[in-house]
Structures are given as structure tokens and as C-alpha cells.
Amino acid sequence: MALKGKVLIAQGGGPTAVINQTLAGIVLESRKYGEMTRTYGAIHGVEGIVNENFLDLTQETSYNLEQVAMTPSSALWSTRIKPDSKYCHDIFQVLQAHDIRYFFYIGGNDSADTVRIVAEEAQKVNYALRTVHVPKTIDNDLVLNDHTPGYGSAARFVVQTFMGINLDVRAIKGVYIGVVMGRNAGFLTAASAIAQKYPDDGPHLIYLPELEFHLEKFLVDVKRIYDRYGMCIIAVSEGIRDASGMPIVTTLRKNLEIDGHGNVSLSGTGALGDSLAQQVKERLGISRVRSDTFGYLQRSFVGSVSDIDQREAREIGERAVQLAYWNNVNGSLTIHRTGNYSVDYRLVGVEEIAAKTKVMPDEFINKDGNHVTEAFLLYIRPLLGSGLQIPSHLMAPRVPKLLIGK
Amino acid sequence: MALKGKVLIAQGGGPTAVINQTLAGIVLESRKYGEMTRTYGAIHGVEGIVNENFLDLTQETSYNLEQVAMTPSSALWSTRIKPDSKYCHDIFQVLQAHDIRYFFYIGGNDSADTVRIVAEEAQKVNYALRTVHVPKTIDNDLVLNDHTPGYGSAARFVVQTFMGINLDVRAIKGVYIGVVMGRNAGFLTAASAIAQKYPDDGPHLIYLPELEFHLEKFLVDVKRIYDRYGMCIIAVSEGIRDASGMPIVTTLRKNLEIDGHGNVSLSGTGALGDSLAQQVKERLGISRVRSDTFGYLQRSFVGSVSDIDQREAREIGERAVQLAYWNNVNGSLTIHRTGNYSVDYRLVGVEEIAAKTKVMPDEFINKDGNHVTEAFLLYIRPLLGSGLQIPSHLMAPRVPKLLIGK
Numbered sequence A, B: 001m002a003l004k005g006k007v008l009i010a011q012g013g014g015p016t017a018v019i020n021q022t023l024a025g026i027v028l029e030s031r032k033y034g035e036m037t038r039t040y041g042a043i044h045g046v047e048g049i050v051n052e053n054f055l056d057l058t059q060e061t062s063y064n065l066e067q068v069a070m071t072p073s074s075a076l077w078s079t080r081i082k083p084d085s086k087y088c089h090d091i092f093q094v095l096q097a098h099d100i101r102y103f104f105y106i107g108g109n110d111s112a113d114t115v116r117i118v119a120e121e122a123q124k125v126n127y128a129l130r131t132v133h134v135p136k137t138i139d140n141d142l143v144l145n146d147h148t149p150g151y152g153s154a155a156r157f158v159v160q161t162f163m164g165i166n167l168d169v170r171a172i173k174g175v176y177i178g179v180v181m182g183r184n185a186g187f188l189t190a191a192s193a194i195a196q197k198y199p200d201d202g203p204h205l206i207y208l209p210e211l212e213f214h215l216e217k218f219l220v221d222v223k224r225i226y227d228r229y230g231m232c233i234i235a236v237s238e239g240i241r242d243a244s245g246m247p248i249v250t251t252l253r254k255n256l257e258i259d260g261h262g263n264v265s266l267s268g269t270g271a272l273g274d275s276l277a278q279q280v281k282e283r284l285g286i287s288r289v290r291s292d293t294f295g296y297l298q299r300s301f302v303g304s305v306s307d308i309d310q311r312e313a314r315e316i317g318e319r320a321v322q323l324a325y326w327n328n329v330n331g332s333l334t335i336h337r338t339g340n341y342s343v344d345y346r347l348v349g350v351e352e353i354a355a356k357t358k359v360m361p362d363e364f365i366n367k368d369g370n371h372v373t374e375a376f377l378l379y380i381r382p383l384l385g386s387g388l389q390i391p392s393h394l395m396a397p398r399v400p401k402l403l404i405g406k
Helices: A019-030 A045-050 A062-069 A085-097 A109-124 A151-172 A187-195 A215-229 A248-252 A271-284 A307-327 A374-384 B019-030 B045-050 B062-069 B085-097 B109-124 B151-172 B187-195 B215-229 B248-252 B271-284 B307-327 B374-384
Strands: A005-011 A036-042 A054-056 A100-107 A130-135 A174-180 A205-207 A231-237 A289-293 A331-339 A342-348 B005-011 B036-042 B054-056 B100-107 B130-135 B174-180 B205-207 B231-237 B289-293 B331-339 B342-348
Touching (some): A019 A036, A019 A062, A019 A307, A036 A045, A045 A085, A100 A307, A130 A307, A151 A174, A151 A307, A151 A374, A174 A187, A174 A271, A187 A205, A205 A215, A215 A231, A215 A271, A231 A271, A248 A271, A271 A289, A271 B271, A289 B289, A307 A374, B005 B019, B005 B045, B019 B036, B019 B062, B019 B100, B019 B307, B036 B045, B085 B109, B100 B307, B151 B174, B151 B231, B151 B374, B174 B187, B187 B205, B187 B374, B215 B231, B215 B271, B231 B271, B248 B271, B271 B289, B307 B342
Parallel strands (some): A005 A100, A100 A130, A174 A231, A174 A289, B005 B036, B130 B331, B174 B231, B174 B289, B205 B231
Antiparallel strands (some): B331 B342
């Protein structure tokens, strides 16, 4: 029989374009069941829980909830706190005090780990609690999942960006370096390959954090492409690293900021792109070298979303509630590809997801280590959704010259 | 009576999202008139003319032309060459050799100047030639024009970006600096103000190249906002300069690249944003400070376009051909606002536009010099087009605390 009590939803980690679809899915579904007496939202993730900062989403209008669902970024805001056991104990105390019996945490692998520990706390004192981790991350780095909600939309933004860059660089030529988010997994950077429509379109080179980055090989690659096309468009993961595992940005620049997790800040700065551009200028003697770091635009730009991603993010929220209510189970929701293209959602043990990272499999990376394979293109295409505008070139014939060569 | 001969179209300067609408407008309209015997397109602007690199656009399919019209960036590619008198003479020689009688140059104020000199060359030898400058620039800096084709779409991209940034920064807090294109005119940066929906939305501060930028005042502004909201979102023009007219990026950084016009490269590098972020971190002791430089995305991203901008860019191309054909006149097309919101297109002497720069008028800038006025919001709103998605926040009530404060 279903537990009776309140529902609590929290969002963790970086925002995505569709994370609020999942929120709406959970809220709307949980409001259908009498046993789910209230639906609360924690403000700023786990911080909001320990501080008892809750919104009563039972009193949110459905209309506004649908508007919020279409709004990117975390409507409940987020946190970068990664709770330890003590913190998880505090979380549990609050859940118990508010008679919360269903805890849905929308997040990545760190959030899954929090769900795991909170579930253990409840078990210790025999407090009946349904705990469900619902996936989201633009990095697409959760194990067991074919892909994660949020990835398709961020990938679509990256594709739209590189489509434009192809057109822009072609007009004036030169070298262009676009730096894409992704500390450990290169899925988002790899998405740029979809921008190649015409044979000489970029990105001509794609560098991922899965492989060692060698500056010398990079320069050889760039020169080869530039000599051939008079231009070279490059997609680089912010997380590319050298043979010792050191982020390349730290080997090229000093005085970088360290974030709360002890990692070098890779986003919110143009350091990596600027440093690589400088190498290309100085070492290859190419004068027009530009770099853009796509930064926060990739995960929160308003107006670029994959409809497939939206739908899946909504459904996985609904399914989370349905499984917790009807099946009385804990775990982590996962997306599995069942056809071309169809998916289903399954529940796995949260410990199978927690604190683990999926990276690009070998079959998605070309053997030169500077581009993707056709297997990857097949993998990603449906995730980008429908209605993606495709650029077109003029096809008119050349006019014979009258003065030159006479 | 209309001249009989060929039509030549070229595109100059930086690309926009709708410049190919203007191209399509000229091509489709010119193909209606028997006296316009062929319609050529010059590849890489004036470079393509002197090298006789022409496409025969009479043989472009209408369907593909419509696809190209929807594609951002210059389909005929571009050039950064600013022709001197000798170069304009060479251009004229080629026009004459190909019996070109209509020359349409889509570009900014530099392109207008080229049109002016080419017209003079033709007049010198009594060669009958219709020369028309058709405006485009994301900078919106052409005099006499209410606004320019390309501006509305780039502005829409900037708005969509800051809407997302508002949501993203709100979730985790901190200071965010977004660097927007605009060397002399701040219109594009100012557009960010439209992203403010809720009272505490950013951008809280907007800095334009029209006013002197004082680092000390900037830091005071940032601190005031940050103390109030726990966050501060800032839009900065890449062209902000100090009292002596020196770009701020050069006062904060050394070893910057000089472009073909002798100007410091402001785009394609994160230098300005990173330098300002460093100042905020070091001087104000705020730990989470991020900056993004929107770079080339603002002018070529595929999938963000204003329908108003599209329509006007198309119409102004058509009108250019109609005026040249039916009225037998030379000049520069301009856009005038005639109602709220309606426009008409007029022809002015190209010398009235050439090599002149419009900047933000005083009535569009607030008296503190760190934001825009309501007059500017009224001015820009229609240019952004329809269907702009507006973010929504949750409106649910707070839940009373049970543990804290008891």
C-alpha cells in the first residue's frame, strides 16, 4: 500500500533547459494522489531542506507550473553543496519533522549519492520513506542511462552555435576555437559534429576530455586543415587534459580559480580558448584566430530546446511519482533506448548511479582522436529534437571572368 | 527610362541573421525586370568584384534562395577590405567590363562610403550606373535610420541570453559579467535590459561605449547591487573606454591583437570579461564571479531571429531594386519609424550615411550612466519580433518552518 505523507522535491547541480519539465511532471502527478498530502519544493536544493525553506507547490497554479516547465534553469534554484553523512542526517531530521514520505531529488551523480545516504538514514530508524533520484545533466555522464534529460537541449544549442560559426568563419576565414562545457565527459562537445552539412563545414577538429590532449599534435592538426580550407573550426571540451590528467588550461595559464569542490573553474572564463588561440597565432603564424567560450549560454539560453528532451524530462518526472506510489520502491530513474527512436524508463538501485561517471565510449571517437564517428552521429540525432533549422548555401553557377586571365 | 544591363550584389562587413533576406529581396525583385539582364553576386564583397568572382544568381532556384534567406551570415561571404580610391577605380573597371548597370551593396557605413566613391568613378566617365547602398549592421549605428536590419535579431539573441543568465545566476548567486559586441555604439548591449521581467532581475548594470567607464565607479555599483541581492548581473559593451578614449581592455591587459583597421580586436577573446571579473574578485572580495563573452554567437547563431527584422530586411532589398528601376535614382535606403509600430523605407544621398556613426542618444541612457531609460525600452521592443519566450518563476507560498526558530 502506498505511503501516506508529504512529497518533497529538490533540484541539485547545474541547471538545464528542461529540468523544470521534470519538476512539473512530479508536481502534477503527485497532486493526483490523496495519500500524497502536500507537495513541497526545497529552495536551493539540500540547503533549502536543512534550512526548512520550502514552497508549497500544492498551491501553485497549473498554468504557471506549465510556464515554469518551459523556462530553463532550476526554478527551485540550486546548490553546489555536496552533503556528507552529517549533512544527510540533518536532511533526514527535517524530512521526518515535516512528515515527508516521498523525496524526489532531480540531479546528477552527486545528487544520486545524497539520495542514497538519506535513504540509509531513514532505514536506520525504520522511518518509511520513498527516495527517488531523477536524472538531469547537460553532461550526459550518468551510467546506465542511454542519455540524460537536459543533454539534448544543450547539445542542440551547441549545434546551432557551430552551424552559425561555420557560416561566419567561412565569410572571412581564419581559425576559430569554440570551448564547450564538459569537465570529464565530451558528449556535449561531440554534439558540434552535427553542424557539418557541407563537405568543408566545421567543426573540422573535436577534442574531448576522454583522450590525452597533446598541444603539438593539435597544432599539426590545425595546420593541416587550415592549409586545405583556409579556415579551421575547432570544438574543444573545457575539460581537455594532458597525459598526467592535468587540465590543459592550467598548463597554459597561471592563477586560476579553485571552486568549492577543489576543482579549477573551467566555465565563466575565456582562459582556455584564449590560450589555445595564442598558441595557434604564435606557433603557426596564422593572424586571424578567434575563440569563444560558450559558457552559461549552453545550459540556460531561453529559446533553444529539444522537444524530445522536453517530453522525456516531463515523463521521467511523472514516472518517478508513479513508481514510488504504485510500486512502493526506491531508486534512480533511467532512460533506455528501445528502438530508433523510442525509449522507456526503468528504476535501478541508486547505488548503481551514485558518484559514477559515464564518458564517451571508444566507438564514438575516431581513431585519430580528433573527431567523432558515425555511430555517435546516429546516437545523438534523435536527441536534438525536431525543427532544427539547417543552413543553406547559394548553389548558383560561377560567371566566366572577362578581364582576368585574358 | 530604366537602364538596361546587369545587376551586381555584394555583402560587406560583419554578418547578420537577416542579411540574406535582403539578398533574396534584391535577387527575386531584379529577376522580374527584363532590362535587368542578369543578377550577379560578388563573392567576398569588393574583393570578389576586383577578382571577378561572381555567381550568376539568375540561375539560383527560388526555393534554395528562400532557404538561404533564412540562413544567418553572409551567403556571398564578406570582406574586411575598406577600398581606397584606387580600389574603387578597379571595382568600377570590372563593373564596366561586365556591363553592370545596377550595383547594390549591402553593408554598414564603410560600405556606404565605397558605394559613394564607385558612383563618382562612374560619373567621371559618364557611365550610366545605378548605385544603391542597402543597410545592415547588428551595431545599429547608421545615421538617419531609426534602426538597421540585423539589429533586431542580434538584440533578440542578447535578450534571450540575459533571460537565461538571470535564471542561472539566481540559482547559485554571485556576480556575472556578459560582454556584448559594440565598439562605438551601445545599442546591442542596451537590449539586455528587456530581459528584466521580475523586480530583481538583471542586468542590474549596463555599461555602454557612449560614456566614459570608470573602474572605481563600476566597483561601487557592483558592490551596491551585490549587497542588496546577493547577486549582480552586468551587461558590458566590448567597446567601453576610459576618459582618454582608450578601450578598457587595453588598460587592463597587455599584448592585445591589432586588426586590419588598426583597432584592437575586441571580439573572439574573453580578455575584457576576464579582466573585469578579476577586478571584482580581488577588489570586492566576492568569490563567485563569472564572465561570458558572447562573441560570434550574437550575429550568427542559427535559430534566433526577429520576424520583424526578417521582414524589413527582405522589404528593404525589394525596395532598393524598385527605386533603382522605377525612379532611376542612386542613394542609400533608410528605415523610418512612422507609427507604433510601422515603418517606411526612404532613399537618402549615400554621402549622408557614409562613414558616419550613430550612437545611443542621451535620452536612452539613465542619468547614472549604468542603465537604460524607459524611452529605450519603448524604442526597442517591436524590433525584437514576436514569440519571444518569457521566463516564469514559481509563485507558490512558503511553508512554515517546524524546527528552525522554535
